[in-house]
Amino acid sequence: MRPAELSFPRLVLVCGNIREDGTESCGAKGGAELHRALKEAVRVVHPEIRVSKSGCLGNCTSGPSVTIMPDGVWLGDVTVNDVPKIVNYLGGHLAALDVPEDKQCCGGGCCKMP
Structure with a gap:
């Protein structure tokens, strides 16, 4: 079985x-x-x-959580005030999230919005 091709470049959960x-x-x-x-x-x-509501992302104590795929970006403590930063990031402005390097995610960790 082959993975399905997605009809969108990014998925935000x-x-x-x-x-x-x-x-x-x-x-x-x-x-x-x-x-x-x-x-x-x-x-x-x-x-x-595509922006979709998801079930538990396993980071309840630092929620609400947002994951951006296929980028592998995990964010925690996100509020509606962070929406413009996320929209800018999705537009290719990588510095828009302003996540300190020591809090950048890998392996399912979580970045907290500054």
Whole structure:
């Protein structure tokens, strides 16, 4: 079986998970609002990029979390105020996220928005 070709260059996942037991989760910390704001902003500027709500990304204590694929960028503590930075990053302005080098992600780690 071959992997399917994606019809979009990037996929942005916004965690919207709400834990049933009431413990800390991205959805309870504004994940749904973040998803709506990011989806609207990206749709206007970069309609070729897909923004989707996801289940748990495994970073609840630093949520809401956002993952940008295939870039491998993981972000935590993201708010609607960070949406313009993310939109600029998606437009090729790599410095737009302004994530310090020592907090850049690899291997599923998480960068916190400054």
